[in-house]
Amino acid sequence: MKPENETVWSDELAWRCAACDRPLELGQVSVAYMNNSFTTEMPHCPGCGLVLVPEALALGKMAEVERILEDK
């Protein structure tokens, strides 16, 4: 059985890195914005480190964090 997180990210983990031609892996990623950093598990390329940010994440909590930090 796959770990729960891999099941949640199953769509994203089906992608391959265009530059390295390697399948994405789930791992700890540090996201920094306006002197704040947050660590989270996200799909990324094990070769070049490029992170795939799913649309739901970008338009969801990432957008809300941006609005708070930007005082909007």
Add this chain to the structure above:
Amino acid sequence: MNLYESPALRAVTGPAIRPGGLTLTARAAKICRLPMGSLVLDLGCGSGATVRHLRQCHGLRAVGVDLSWPLLIEGRREDASIALVQGRAEALPIADGRIAAIFSECVLSLLSDPMALLAEWRRVLAPEGLLVVSDLYTRAGCCTPVPASAPSHGCLDGVMPQEALLGLLHAAGFTVMLWEDHTPLLKQLAARLVWEHGSLSAFWEAAGFGCGGGRSAAGGKPGYFLMLAAKGGADRG
């Protein structure tokens, strides 16, 4: 359960349950320049993180008072040697004029009668005793309502503009010596809560407060401040 006992909040803040953790406590203690061994009170001590910090890092004889029995028990389990006492902020179990400084972080805005609170703090403070307050306030020029997800009770109930707070302090017989805006610490905490829970709405739900329905904090955005005041007209420079 009150907000401060909520695992949803404490998992993000750690044991010092407020924006910035111990950052402003340490800053204020440095500015106060209290003699080693001074008797100081942490009001709203929770499980005692600030009391331990003031004792270990600043050499102060710190005691704590809080209403939350579960948090006090937790603190006593961690360190039975420190004095953490159950009591109400408006009726402190402390004799008159005994305290060199009161640390009150995220307490004033929670209580409905700030004048009664300030009178009680004045009673227990020694002559020229110091008051350290960090709390929420309504930022001037911000007319955007707080998020609709904010609860109708909790941290936002007693939030006031700076002018109103300073007026209360003056009326209660305190001289304000320092006011600093630390709103970025509040934003950082809110951002971390969103990151952890997915949204502020989800955080309030997880904390057991549900959705409050678009209440505004006196018509403005909440900010965060550090204030230092002295009982009477003292000026410590």
